[in-house]
Amino acid sequence: MDFQLSPAELAFRDEVRAFLDERLPDHLRAGATATPTVFAEPDLGREWQRILHEQGWLGYHWPVEHGGTGWSPVQRYIFEKECALASAPGLPVLGLKLLAPVLWTFGTPEQKAHYLPRILTAEDYWCQGFSEPGAGSDLASLKTSARREGDRYIVNGSKIWTTHAHFADHLFCLVRTDAAVKPQAGISFLLIDMNQPGITVRPIIGLAGDHEVNEVFLDEVEVPVSDLVGREGDGWTIAKFLLENERGGSCFAPELLAVLSRLRQDAAQEPDGYGDALIQDASFAQDLARLELSAQALEMTELRILAEVAQGRKPGPQTSLIKLVASSLRQDVDALAMRTYGHAGLQLSTRRPLYGNDSDEPIGSKAAQIAAPAYLNSRAWTIFGGSNEVQMNIIAKTVLGL
CATH class of the missing domain: 1.20.140.10 (Butyryl-CoA Dehydrogenase, subunit A, domain 3)
Structure with missing residues (x-):
């Protein structure tokens, strides 16, 4: 394959560089280079998110119909490379790059209409509830349960290594809705509002003194059935799709x-x-x-x-x-x-x-x-x-x- 950039791609690169020179503030550059963790602090990431949203470039890997730029994969790569060279802060990846593709692929029209715009505007800040104390790399053994009662699920269990849960107001979560089938088949994918009774976030301090991850405890937490993504039992398929984006989406x-x-x-x-x-x-x-x-x-x-x-x-x-x-x-x-x-x-x-x-x-x-x-x-x-x-x-x- 040809790794040389075309004239149009070179022009796009120059446009990105000019934008970064003009719109990326020095304090965000300094903050990003002084951040030792994988995820930028919200004051940096969300400010940069707002700047990119005003430019219309935030959803640079989103489909156009959902607010994306329509850029080619090479343009996305150029943009990420120029941002890295300019010391731009990281963006809130959990909502923008992990949950959003799940929603436009598996979500209902109502879920797309409600949540996708709020991810772009930074109204919602998401964290990911996958790993558990006894289910890290082996997600199929997760124990957090969700029992259906009428038009809601009641969720009980705990999650661990939950990045930025102390900042987040929403959690996308794998739960077990059926314990009678084989482990992978009984998992579902829920969207959970964290601003409600029954949710406790406890910090985990890292080796360097960073507070980046947490434990999250869910005790009789209520989730509307309308916040189930896909069908009951689709959670394993959705999780594999999401993890493929996590490992290769950037x-x-x-x-x-x-x-x-x-x-x-x-x-x-x-x-x-x-x-x-x-x-x-x-x-x-x-x-x-x-x-x-x-x-x-x-x-x-x-x-x-x-x-x-x-x-x-x-x-x-x-x-x-x-x-x-x-x-x-x-x-x-x-x-x-x-x-x-x-x-x-x-x-x-x-x-x-x-x-x-x-x-x-x-x-x-x-x-x-x-x-x-x-x-x-x-x-x-x-x-x-x-x-x-x-x-x-x-x-x-x-x-x-x-």
Whole structure:
């Protein structure tokens, strides 16, 4: 395939760059580069969301009929890459990129009309209720139950590792509606309003002091039957569809390449301890180059998948391959960042956020202050969205035929 951008795509790239130069505020750039977690804090993500919504670019991967841009897969990739290079904050991915495709694919007309506009305007902030204390990678064993009583479901159970549940006002949730059938067949997909009695959110503090994930407890929580997505028992099919989007709905290489570019720039200024810049150290330069080549190879693979999507093919099991490679590469990049900043990279401020007037003063540079929190936070990359072991099983079965 041809990886050269066409004149029209180059013009689009220039349009995106001009927009970012004009509309992406410095405080959002600074906040994004000082965020060590996977998800941007809501004050950053939602402000950027509003700016993109005003431009008409927020639903850049949505169908036009639901408020999307109609961009091609290559245009979406260009946009994500330029945003990464410009240090734009991450967007609230759980609603925009995970739930929204579920709604326009499986939802009722009423669900689409009600929820999709509210996701775009940031009126609703969503979290994901999949994993449970005894059902992480093995979602089929989930225990959270939903019994139907007339025109409502009554939900009882708990979810864990629920990202941004302490900010969210809505939860999309897998529940067991039938315990008498085989595990996968008894699961359903509900939309739950979190602003009601019976819902308790308890924080889980990460290794770096981040409050990003939570436990969520549901005790006799009421959900209208109209907030069942699909039919009862469709939850497993919908979950597989959603996880395919989670693992392959965005491209990982642009962000990795942007981080590596900043590391290369900083290594030209950081001392190696022997009178030269760190970038002159052969071992460091070799490791940096190896990661850059790996990220470029990942980029080529992602572009190949985009080319297939543009031809109408589904991403399929290749998304597991992307997730597997990107997760390990992310951890390797963060480990190299620790090495880049030396002793200053060992500082661990547990005060959050690490941007703004009330943040702790860094020892050395702001990049050095972020190194250790980012390294610790990225330990979760090989777990969330399906652990590396799960991805390897999927690849073995569906790609290699083992």
